[in-house]
Amino acid sequence: MKFLRALLVQLRQAFSWPLALCGLLMALMMELSVAGILANYFSGRDPYVNVWYLVQFNGASLLTLFVLPALPFSMSLARDWDSRALPYWAAREGVGRYTVSKLLASALAGLLTVGLGLTLFVLGNGMFLPWFQPCASVDYEAVFLEGRIFTGWLCYILHMSLSGALVGALGMFMSILAPNPFVAVSAPLAIHLTVMRVIPTELISPISIWHPVNWVESVHCTLSPWRTLLEKLLLTAGLCGLMCIAGRLRMKRRLEHG
DSSP: OHHHHHHHHHHHHHSSHHHHHHHHHHHHHHHHHTHHHHHHHHHTSOTTOOHHHHHHTOSOHHHHHHTGGGTTTTTHHHHHHHTTOHHHHHHHHOHHHHHHHHHHHHHHHHHHHHHHHHHHHHHHHHTTSOSOOOOSOOTTHHHHHTTOHHHHHHHHHHHHHHHHHHHHHHHHHHHHHSOOHHHHHHHHHHHHHHHHHHSOGGGSOTTSTTSGGGTTTSOOOOSOHHHHHHHHHHHHHHHHHHHHHHHHHHHHHHHHTO
């Protein structure tokens, strides 16, 4: 019960107007990135454009998936530290409960940011474009081809929203290691770019869940949309769980040393 109360306190702080603003900003940035494709569609030069195509080939993923999910809440711990409020919250809720609730709230804020942004983008373009035509080797296309358009979009948006949860938790985790708002926002993208250059990705199948590009940016392939979604969920939960354990230990050590 104490943990649930601590989590609810953090959720009330996370679910506010910055989250809605970041979701709206994500939809706007995605729209701007496909403005040229839409111009070709309305001019008649490319009549085969559809919403699924726009989602798969928009060029704003580095900002929309690695920066915006961290903006709504991952800077809050650094602000607590700078305002000297962190010892108060740690004494009131307990160091472990405070740290884990911060990480989970940031993950949920990132999930909702991406979910809201993608939903607005899909609904806005779906008003004047076809919802789907096959154009990418993504497992969720099988759901669309069965005629279940709503289910297909729901699965895809949930898959990418889990990427937002991972980025939101990572931003908060990095602010535990270095309590600075700029670290919280910039670290996920910096870590992604570093990992892509350090790990020998040529030795990993590009359609595997273990390929770094599929942790956040892309969709891996399992030949079953439900297995794809389950693997993404388990990967996100596992990485967030590891960050909760490591963040809790780090925060306890930080407070013990003043």
